[in-house]
Amino acid sequence: xxKVMRKSLLALGVxxxxxxxxxxxxxxxxxxxxxxxxxxxxxxDMQTIGAKMAIEQINKAGGVNGEMLKGxxxxxxxxxxxxxxxxxxxxxxxxxxxxxxxCSSSTQPASDIYYEEGILMIxxxxxxxxxxxxxxxxxxxxxxxxxxxxxxxxxxxAEQIKPExxxxxxxxxQYGQGVATAVKETVEEAGINVVVFxxxxxxxxxxxxxxxxxxxxxxxxxxxxxxxxxxxxxLRQSAELGLDAQFMGPEGVGNPDISKIAGEASEGLLVTxxxxxxxxxxxxxxxxxxxxxxxxxxxxFVMPAYTAVQVIAEGMEATDSTDPFEVxxxxxxxxxxxxxxxxxxxxKGDLEEFEFVVYRWHADGTKTPVNTDxxxxxxxxxxxx
Amino acid sequence: xxxxxxxxxQVINGLTIGSTYALIAIGxxxxxxxxxxxxxxxxxxxxxxxxxxxxxxxxxxxxxxxxTIFLMxxxxxxxxxxxxxxxxxxxxxxxxxxxxxxxxxxxISAIGMSIFLQNYMLLAQGSRDKxxxxxxxxxxxxxxxxxxxxLSYMQVIIFAVTLISxxxxxxxxxxxxxxxxxxxxxxxxxxxxxxGINTDLVISMTFVIGAALAAVAGLLLGMYYGVxxxxxxxxxxxxxxxxxxxxxxxxxxxxxxxxxxLGVAEALxxxxxxxxxxxxxxxxxxxxxxxxxxxxxxxxxxxxxx
Numbered sequence: 196x197x198k199v200m201r202k203s204l205l206a207l208g209v210x211x212x213x214x215x216x217x218x219x220x221x222x223x224x225x226x227x228x229x230x231x232x233x234x235x236x237x238x239x240d241m242q243t244i245g246a247k248m249a250i251e252q253i254n255k256a257g258g259v260n261g262e263m264l265k266g267x268x269x270x271x272x273x274x275x276x277x278x279x280x281x282x283x284x285x286x287x288x289x290x291x292x293x294x295x296x297x298c299s300s301s302t303q304p305a306s307d308i309y310y311e312e313g314i315l316m317i318x319x320x321x322x323x324x325x326x327x328x329x330x331x332x333x334x335x336x337x338x339x340x341x342x343x344x345x346x347x348x349x350x351x352x353a354e355q356i357k358p359e360x361x362x363x364x365x366x367x368x369q370y371g372q373g374v375a376t377a378v379k380e381t382v383e384e385a386g387i388n389v390v391v392f393x394x395x396x397x398x399x400x401x402x403x404x405x406x407x408x409x410x411x412x413x414x415x416x417x418x419x420x421x422x423x424x425x426x427x428x429x430l431r432q433s434a435e436l437g438l439d440a441q442f443m444g445p446e447g448v449g450n451p452d453i454s455k456i457a458g459e460a461s462e463g464l465l466v467t468x469x470x471x472x473x474x475x476x477x478x479x480x481x482x483x484x485x486x487x488x489x490x491x492x493x494x495x496f497v498m499p500a501y502t503a504v505q506v507i508a509e510g511m512e513a514t515d516s517t518d519p520f521e522v523x524x525x526x527x528x529x530x531x532x533x534x535x536x537x538x539x540x541x542x543k544g545d546l547e548e549f550e551f552v553v554y555r556w557h558a559d560g561t562k563t564p565v566n567t568d569x570x571x572x573x574x575x576x577x578x579x580x
Numbered sequence: 581x582x583x584x585x586x587x588x589x590q591v592i593n594g595l596t597i598g599s600t601y602a603l604i605a606i607g608x609x610x611x612x613x614x615x616x617x618x619x620x621x622x623x624x625x626x627x628x629x630x631x632x633x634x635x636x637x638x639x640x641x642x643x644x645x646x647x648t649i650f651l652m653x654x655x656x657x658x659x660x661x662x663x664x665x666x667x668x669x670x671x672x673x674x675x676x677x678x679x680x681x682x683x684x685x686x687x688i689s690a691i692g693m694s695i696f697l698q699n700y701m702l703l704a705q706g707s708r709d710k711x712x713x714x715x716x717x718x719x720x721x722x723x724x725x726x727x728x729x730x731l732s733y734m735q736v737i738i739f740a741v742t743l744i745s746x747x748x749x750x751x752x753x754x755x756x757x758x759x760x761x762x763x764x765x766x767x768x769x770x771x772x773x774x775x776g777i778n779t780d781l782v783i784s785m786t787f788v789i790g791a792a793l794a795a796v797a798g799l800l801l802g803m804y805y806g807v808x809x810x811x812x813x814x815x816x817x818x819x820x821x822x823x824x825x826x827x828x829x830x831x832x833x834x835x836x837x838x839x840x841x842l843g844v845a846e847a848l849x850x851x852x853x854x855x856x857x858x859x860x861x862x863x864x865x866x867x868x869x870x871x872x873x874x875x876x877x878x879x880x881x882x883x884x885x886x
Binding site: 232233234236237367394395396398399400401402403404405407408410411413424427428431432435436437452455456458 | 582586589590593594596597702707708709711713714717719721726727728730732734801805806807809811812815846847848849850851854855856858859
C-alpha cells in the first residue's frame, strides 16, 4: 500500500513538474504560410527568413510577455486550393497568428477562413487590392497594393518611356491580372496607345505565337503582370524571334532567377520593387544579422515579413494578451517603427504609406534604381547591391 | 505582304511545337495500341529526359566542351538511356502486375506512377526552374514589308530530328522482326502469344521506344525553351495525349497528324484570336472529334468483339 502511495505521489510530482515546465515553455505559435515548394518557392524563402529572423531576435530579447514565439511553416505551393487546406490545418492546429500567405490568389481564400475563425493574418507580400477590400478587421498587409504599384509603373511608362505602341500581358492570376489592369488604366488615362492586352497560362512554355503577334503589331514596350518563370521565357523567346521591345514587370519578376532563365535577354528589364530597405542605414544591424547567417536581406519580402512578426509581437506585449482581436485593435490604432519605416495601418489593414521604386534589372541578377526625377531623365544611380 | 508572312510565321511556330507533341504522342498511342491502357506517367518520362539532357549539357559545358553537335548527341544518348530505363522499370513495377485486372486499376496505377515520378524529381532536383543557356542561337530572317519571318536554327533542328525519328520508327515497325511482333501484338495479343511471340518483351520494348521518343522531345524542347521544372510533364503529357486521341489513339500516323494539327491550331489561335483561348481551342477540338468521330482522324472504329 505504502509502495503504491509513494509511486502515485511520485507520478503526481512528475506530472506536476511536467505541467510547470509546459507552462513555462508554452510557446506562442506563429504560422508562416507560403510556397515552400513549387515554381515561386524562392519568394516563400524570403518571407520565411524574414519572419524567422524576427522571431529569433524577439526570443533572444526575452520573448513576448515572458513567452517564446515559435514559427511553424506551412506550404501552400502558391495554389489557392492548397492554401485553403493549409488555412484549415492552421485552424485545427490552434494557431492564432499567421504570417502570409504570399501569392494573392492564395491569400484571398485563406483570409476568409482566418477572419471567420478569428485568426490574425498579416501578408508581407500579397498586393492584390481585393484582399483588404473585404473589410476584415484581423487581416493586414505590410506591403503596398497593386493599385499603388500599378500607377507607379503606369506613371513611369507614361512620363519617362512614352511608348508608341504598348502591349500588356498578364498570367490571368489574381496578382498578375490585377497589377496589369492597374497599369492599363493609368497609361490609357495618359493617352498611351495599348494595342495588345492579353492573358497567358501560368506554366505555359511556348510563347512564339504571342511574340509573333507583338511583332506584327510593332509593339515597342511590353508590360508583364505575373511572376518570373513566365516572363523569363517570354524574354528569351523574344530575343530569339527578334522582337525589339523594352519590357517591364512588377516585383513578382524581380528575382535573380529571371536572369538565369533569360540570360542576356534580361538585361535592361524594368521592375517596380519596394524600396530597398536593406540600404537604409537604420537597418545596418539587421542586415549584418542576415549576412552572418548567409541569408540575403535584399529580397522584396524579407523586411516586410520581419515587420509583420515585429508588429504582432509589439501588439501582444502592449495588450499583454495573445487574443487576436485585442492585438488587431492595437495594430489599427498605433504606429510602429520597423525596418520598412513607420508602419501605420488604415482601417482596411493596408499601410498608409508604402513606396514602390523603379529598378533596371541586369543580366547578372543585380539591379540599379532608375532615377525617376524628371529633371534628370536618363541618369541612373550606381549599383546598390 | 505582311499578312501571308505573318501566317507563315505562325504556321512555323505551330509546326515546331506540334512536332514535339507528336513525338510524345507516339508513346501514348503505341502503348494504347498494344495493351489498351493510357500510360499517364508518360509526360513525366519526358520531364525526366529533359532534366537528364540538361545535366549532361551543363556538365559537359563545364568541362569546357562547346561543340553544339557533340553536346546534343551526348545529351540525346544519355537521355534516351535514362528515360528508357525509367519507362522499363515503371512498366515492370506498376503495370505488369495489374495487367490482367480491370482497366481502371491500370489507369489508377498510371496516375499514381505519374505523381510518384513528379515528386521523385522534385526531391532530387528541387522545385525551382533550372535553366541552361542557348547553345544554338540565331536563325534565318526573311524580311518582307514590315514583317520579318524568323526561322531559328533550333526550329529547323526540331523539324529535322523529329522527321528522322519518325522515319526510323516507321522503318522499325514495318521492317524489323520486333516491329512485326509489335504489330502482331496490337492485332491480337493472345494469338501472338500462342504463336510463340514473347509478348512481355514486346510490351517492354513498346514502353522503351515510347520513352526514347519522349527523350528526343525532352532534349529538343529543353534546348528550345532552356528551362525545366518538375511540373512540365503534366501539361506536355496532356497536350500529347490530346494529340494522340485527335489523330486516333492506337495509330502512329494519327499521333503525328494529331500533334501537328494541335500545334498549328494553337499557334493560329494565339496569333489571330488570343493566347487566352489556346486551351479552349485545343480541348474544344478534342471534344468535337470525340463527338463526331470518336475513333479519331486516322483511327479505326472499334468493332466490339463478342
